[in-house]
Amino acid sequence: MFKxxxxxxxxxxxxxxxxLIVIFYLLSVLVATILLSLPVGHNEGVELKFxxxxxxxxxxxxVTGLTSVSISETFNHVGVILLALICQIGGIGVMTLGTAxxxxxxxxIGMRERQLxxxxxxxxxxxxxxxxxxxxxxxxxxxxxxxxxxxxxxFQSYYDTEVEVLYHAxxxxxxxxxxxxxxxxxxxxxxxxxxxxxxIVTMLLITSGAIGFPVLVEINNFIKERxxxxxxTFTLFTKVTTTTFAILVVTGAIGFYVLEMNAFFEGxxxxxxxxxxxxxxxxTRSGGLSTMDISQLTVPTMLFLSIxxxxxxxxxxxxxxxxxTTFAVALLAILFYAKGRNTIKIFKREIYPExxxxxxxxxxxxxxxxxxxxxxxxxxxxxxxEYLFFEVCSAFGTTxxxxxxxxxxxxxxxxxxxxxxFIGRIGVLSFLFIIRGKTVxxxxxxxxxxxxxxx
Amino acid sequence: MFKxxxxxxxxxxxxxxxxLIVIFYLLSVLVATILLSLPVGHNEGVELKFxxxxxxxxxxxxVTGLTSVSISETFNHVGVILLALICQIGGIGVMTLGTAxxxxxxxxIGMRERQLxxxxxxxxxxxxxxxxxxxxxxxxxxxxxxxxxxxxxxFQSYYDTEVEVLYHAxxxxxxxxxxxxxxxxxxxxxxxxxxxxxxIVTMLLITSGAIGFPVLVEINNFIKERxxxxxxTFTLFTKVTTTTFAILVVTGAIGFYVLEMNAFFEGxxxxxxxxxxxxxxxxTRSGGLSTMDISQLTVPTMLFLSIxxxxxxxxxxxxxxxxxTTFAVALLAILFYAKGRNTIKIFKREIYPExxxxxxxxxxxxxxxxxxxxxxxxxxxxxxxEYLFFEVCSAFGTTxxxxxxxxxxxxxxxxxxxxxxFIGRIGVLSFLFIIRGKTVxxxxxxxxxxxxxxx
Ligand SMILES: [K+]
Ligand SMILES: [K+]
Numbered sequence: 001m002f003k004x005x006x007x008x009x010x011x012x013x014x015x016x017x018x019x020l021i022v023i024f025y026l027l028s029v030l031v032a033t034i035l036l037s038l039p040v041g042h043n044e045g046v047e048l049k050f051x052x053x054x055x056x057x058x059x060x061x062x063v064t065g066l067t068s069v070s071i072s073e074t075f076n077h078v079g080v081i082l083l084a085l086i087c088q089i090g091g092i093g094v095m096t097l098g099t100a101x102x103x104x105x106x107x108x109i110g111m112r113e114r115q116l117x118x119x120x121x122x123x124x125x126x127x128x129x130x131x132x133x134x135x136x137x138x139x140x141x142x143x144x145x146x147x148x149x150x151x152x153x154x155f156q157s158y159y160d161t162e163v164e165v166l167y168h169a170x171x172x173x174x175x176x177x178x179x180x181x182x183x184x185x186x187x188x189x190x191x192x193x194x195x196x197x198x199x200i201v202t203m204l205l206i207t208s209g210a211i212g213f214p215v216l217v218e219i220n221n222f223i224k225e226r227x228x229x230x231x232x233t234f235t236l237f238t239k240v241t242t243t244t245f246a247i248l249v250v251t252g253a254i255g256f257y258v259l260e261m262n263a264f265f266e267g268x269x270x271x272x273x274x275x276x277x278x279x280x281x282x283x284t285r286s287g288g289l290s291t292m293d294i295s296q297l298t299v300p301t302m303l304f305l306s307i308x309x310x311x312x313x314x315x316x317x318x319x320x321x322x323x324x325t326t327f328a329v330a331l332l333a334i335l336f337y338a339k340g341r342n343t344i345k346i347f348k349r350e351i352y353p354e355x356x357x358x359x360x361x362x363x364x365x366x367x368x369x370x371x372x373x374x375x376x377x378x379x380x381x382x383x384x385x386e387y388l389f390f391e392v393c394s395a396f397g398t399t400x401x402x403x404x405x406x407x408x409x410x411x412x413x414x415x416x417x418x419x420x421x422f423i424g425r426i427g428v429l430s431f432l433f434i435i436r437g438k439t440v441x442x443x444x445x446x447x448x449x450x451x452x453x454x455x
Numbered sequence: 456m457f458k459x460x461x462x463x464x465x466x467x468x469x470x471x472x473x474x475l476i477v478i479f480y481l482l483s484v485l486v487a488t489i490l491l492s493l494p495v496g497h498n499e500g501v502e503l504k505f506x507x508x509x510x511x512x513x514x515x516x517x518v519t520g521l522t523s524v525s526i527s528e529t530f531n532h533v534g535v536i537l538l539a540l541i542c543q544i545g546g547i548g549v550m551t552l553g554t555a556x557x558x559x560x561x562x563x564i565g566m567r568e569r570q571l572x573x574x575x576x577x578x579x580x581x582x583x584x585x586x587x588x589x590x591x592x593x594x595x596x597x598x599x600x601x602x603x604x605x606x607x608x609x610f611q612s613y614y615d616t617e618v619e620v621l622y623h624a625x626x627x628x629x630x631x632x633x634x635x636x637x638x639x640x641x642x643x644x645x646x647x648x649x650x651x652x653x654x655i656v657t658m659l660l661i662t663s664g665a666i667g668f669p670v671l672v673e674i675n676n677f678i679k680e681r682x683x684x685x686x687x688t689f690t691l692f693t694k695v696t697t698t699t700f701a702i703l704v705v706t707g708a709i710g711f712y713v714l715e716m717n718a719f720f721e722g723x724x725x726x727x728x729x730x731x732x733x734x735x736x737x738x739t740r741s742g743g744l745s746t747m748d749i750s751q752l753t754v755p756t757m758l759f760l761s762i763x764x765x766x767x768x769x770x771x772x773x774x775x776x777x778x779x780t781t782f783a784v785a786l787l788a789i790l791f792y793a794k795g796r797n798t799i800k801i802f803k804r805e806i807y808p809e810x811x812x813x814x815x816x817x818x819x820x821x822x823x824x825x826x827x828x829x830x831x832x833x834x835x836x837x838x839x840x841e842y843l844f845f846e847v848c849s850a851f852g853t854t855x856x857x858x859x860x861x862x863x864x865x866x867x868x869x870x871x872x873x874x875x876x877f878i879g880r881i882g883v884l885s886f887l888f889i890i891r892g893k894t895v896x897x898x899x900x901x902x903x904x905x906x907x908x909x910x
Binding site for chain 1: 762812887
C-alpha cells in the first residue's frame with residue numbers, strides 16, 4: 001500500500017529524529033515551566049498556578065501564543081525576557097529538528113541545499129544537526145536584529161525611555177519572527193491598529209518565520225548567486241509552498257473582507273479595510289498577533305479564520321497546522337483525480353504518490369483530532385461552539401489567536417489545547433510516527449479483493 | 456498517481472452510469488415536484504410554496520426525510536401515498552444505478568453474485584440494469600410486505616379503523632425500509648417511544664435498507680444454499696460493511712448514552728435508556744425516524760450524532776453519507792500506516808491501493824463540503840452552529856433527523872441542503888465523476904520531485 005523508499009538505515013534515523021523532537025519538546029516544556037514559575041519573573045502579588053505555568057510553557061515552546069493568563073500583568077521584564085528566550089529556543093529547535101527529520105529520510109531540499117547544509121548520509125546525524133541549527137539560528141537572529149532596529153525606530157513615539165523602546169522593540173521582533181504571538185501590550189497589536197509601518201514590518205517578520213527554513217535558504221542563495229548565474233532553479237518545494245502561502249494570504253484577506261463587509265468594515269476607509277484584512281490574514285498563517293478584537297467578529301468569519309489557521313504555515317517553519325504543502329498537494333490530487341488524470345503535474349514536475357498519500361492522511365487525522373477536541377471541549381467547557389472550534393484550530397495551527405476564552409477554560413480544556421499545540425507544532429506525521437513500530441517485512445500475502453467506496 | 460485498471464470500455468460504461476444516475480435523479484425530482492404540487496394531494500386550505508414542494512421532492516427522491524413543511528398537516532391520504540411511491544422509486548432507483556455503476560466498472564460483487572445478477576460484460580448495460588432492478592425491487596418489496604403485516608398487527612391499538620391501521624402500517628413500513636424518514640404522525644416515532652416491538656421492527660427494516668443490496672443478496676444466497684454447502688464464503692465487501700455497520704451501531708448507542716447520561720437519561724429505566732440509545736443510533740445510519748425530540752439534546756450529543764450521520768450507511772443501499780466501507784478503509788489505512796505496515800490485511804484479504812486512495816478522497820471532499828455548507832448557512836441563516844452542522848450532516852447523510860430548523864431556513868439555505876442531499880445520495884465519487892472528463896492518455900512526463908508533507 002505505502003511504498004517505503006527509505007532503507008532501514010533511513011527508517012532508523014527517522015525514528016530517532018522523531019524521538020529527538022519529542023524529547024527536545026518535553027524537556028523544553030519542563031525547563032520552561034520551571035523558569036516561568038520562578039517568582040523573580042513575576043510582577044508583585046502575582047500567584048501563577050501550575051496549570052497556567054505549564055500552559056504558558058507549552059504555548060511558548062510551540063510558539064503558539066495562546067495564554068490562560070495576561071502576560072503583561074503576570075510577568076515583569078525578567079519574566080518577559082525569559083519568555084522571549086523560550087520562544088526562540090522552541091521556534092528554532094523544533095524547526096531544526098523538523099528539517100532534520102525531513103533531510104534524514106532522504107528527502108533532500110536539492111543539490112544546492114545539500115552542499116550548503118552539508119548534511120550528507122555519510123555525516124553523522126548529530127554533526128548535521130549542529131550545522132543545520134547554526135544555519136537556522138544565524139538566519140533567524142539576523143532577521144530579528146533587523147526587526148528590532150526597525151521597531152526601535154518606529155516605537156520612538158510610543159514609549160518614554162529608550163530602554164523601554166528597546167525592550168518593546170526586542171520583544172515585538174522576537175514574537176513576530178518566531179511567530180510566538182505573545183504580546184506585552186495587554187491587547188496584542190491593537191494599539192498599533194493605525195500604524196501601518198509597524199504592521200508592515202510585523203507582517204514581513206511573521207512571513208519570514210512561517211514561510212519555511214528551506215525557502216529562506218534558497219532565497220539567500222538566490223541573492224548571493226545571481227551575480228554569477230543567469231538561471232537559478234528554485235526547488236519544487238519552494239515554488240509550491242511559496243505559491244500556496246501567497247494564495248492563502250490573498251484568499252484570507254479577501255474572504256475576511258467579504259465576510260465582515262457589512263459588519264466590522266462598515267464605515268471604514270479603504271486603507272483601514274486593506275490593512276485590517278491583510279494583517280488578520282497573514283496572522284492566521286501562524287503569527288497570532290492581531291490588530292482587532294477577534295471576539296467581535298461574526299460567526300462565519302470565525303469559522304473561516306479557523307479553517308485558515310487549521311491549514312497553517314509552511315513545513316520546516318516556526319508554524320503549525322497541516323502545513324501549506326499538505327493542503328496544496330491534497331487539493332491538486334483531488335482536482336486531478338476528478339479530471340481523470342493519472343499524475344499531478346505542477347511546475348514541470350510530478351508529485352510522488354507517497355506524498356499524496358501522506359497529505360491525505362495528515363488532513364484526515366487532523367480533521368478527526370480537531371473535531372473530537374471540539375466535542376470534548378463542548379462537554380468540559382460549555383461555550384458557543386464557534387469559540388471552542390476557533391480555539392482548537394488556533395492551538396492546532398499554533399497560531400495563538402483567541403476569542404478570549406483561554407483563561408476561562410477548565411483544566412481538562414487546557415490539557416486538550418496543550419496536546420493540540422504539541423501535535424500541531426511537531427506535525428501530524430511526526431505524531432503518527434511516535435506510535436509507529438518497526439517496519440515489518442511482511443511475508444504473508446493474501447489475495448486482493450475490491451470494495452465499494454462511497455458509491 | 457491513480458491506477459486506472461478499468462479499460463476504456465469500462466470507463467465509458469461508468470461515465471454513462473453516473474450520467475444515468477444524475478438524469479434519473481433530476482427527472483424524478485421534476486416529476487415528484489409536480490406530483491407533490493397537485494392540489495388533489497393537499498389538505499384543505501394548504502398552499503404549498505414552490506421551494507417547499509421542490510424541497511420535499513428532493514428529500515423524497517434522496518430518501519432523506521428532511522421537511523420544510525409538516526407532512527401530516529400538508530398532505531392528505533392521496534398526497535402521502537404519492538410521497539411513499541416517490542420514496543420507493545428514489546430509494547430503489549438510485550440503489551440500482553449505484554450498484555450498476557459499481558458492477559460496470561468491473562468491480563463485481565463476487566463470482567456467486569455475478570452468476571446471480573447476470574451482469575456480465577458481454578451483456579448490454581440496459582438488460583443488466585433491468586435484471587438488477589427486478590432483484591432489488593423483489594427484495595425490498597418483500598421486506599416491506601413483511602413490515603406492513605407486522606405493523607398492521609402492532610398498530611391495532613393505535614388507530615380506530617382497519618383502513619387507518621393499514622394506511623399507517625403501509626407508510627411506516629415503506630418509510631422505514633427505504634430509510635425515507637418521513638412521518639405522518641406529526642412527531643416521528645415519539646408516539647411509539649414506549650412501544651419496543653414497534654421500535655424493534657422499525658430498526659430491523661431500517662437496517663435492511665441501509666445495510667446494502669449486495670449484503671441482502673448474499674444473505675439470501677446463504678439461507679438458500681446452506682442446505683447443500685458446508686461452507687459459504689461471504690465476500691470481503693459484506694464482511695467489512697456488516698462489521699462496520701455493527702460497530703457503528705454499538706458505538707453510536709454507547710456514545711449517545713454516555714453523552715446524555717446526566718441529561719436526557721436522568722431518571723430513566725435501563726430498558727428505556729437501552730431502547731432510546733439503540734434506536735437513535737440505528738436511525739443515524741440513515742433512517743431518520745426518531746423516538747425523541749432531537750432539539751432537547753446537549754451540544755456534544757448533537758455534534759456526535761452529526762458525525763455518525765456524516766458516516767452514513769453502506770454503499771449500494773438506500774442511505775447516504777461517506778458510507779461505512781469508506782470510513783472503515785480510511786481508518787484501517789491510517790492505523791496500518793501508523794504501524795508501519797505496507798498493506799492492509801483484513802479477513803485474510805488485502806485491500807487495493809486504489810480503494811484506499813478513493814476513500815481518502817471521498818472523506819476529504821465530504822468534509823470540505825459539509826464545513827463550507829455550514830459556513831454558508833451561518834451567513835444566510837444565523838442560528839446556533841450545532842443546529843446548522845447537524846442539519847448539514849443530516850442532509851449529506853440523507854438521514855433526515857433535524858433539530859426542527861428546516862422550515863425556518865432561507866431559500867438559499869434550503870438550496871444548500873438540497874444539493875447536499877443530492878451529493879450524499881449519489882455518493883461523493885459519483886459526484887466527482889460528473890465533472891470528470893475523458894481520461895487523458897498522458898504522453899508528457901516530468902521528473903518526480905519530493906515535497907515536505909505535514910512536518
Ligand atoms: K503563533
Ligand atoms: K433518511
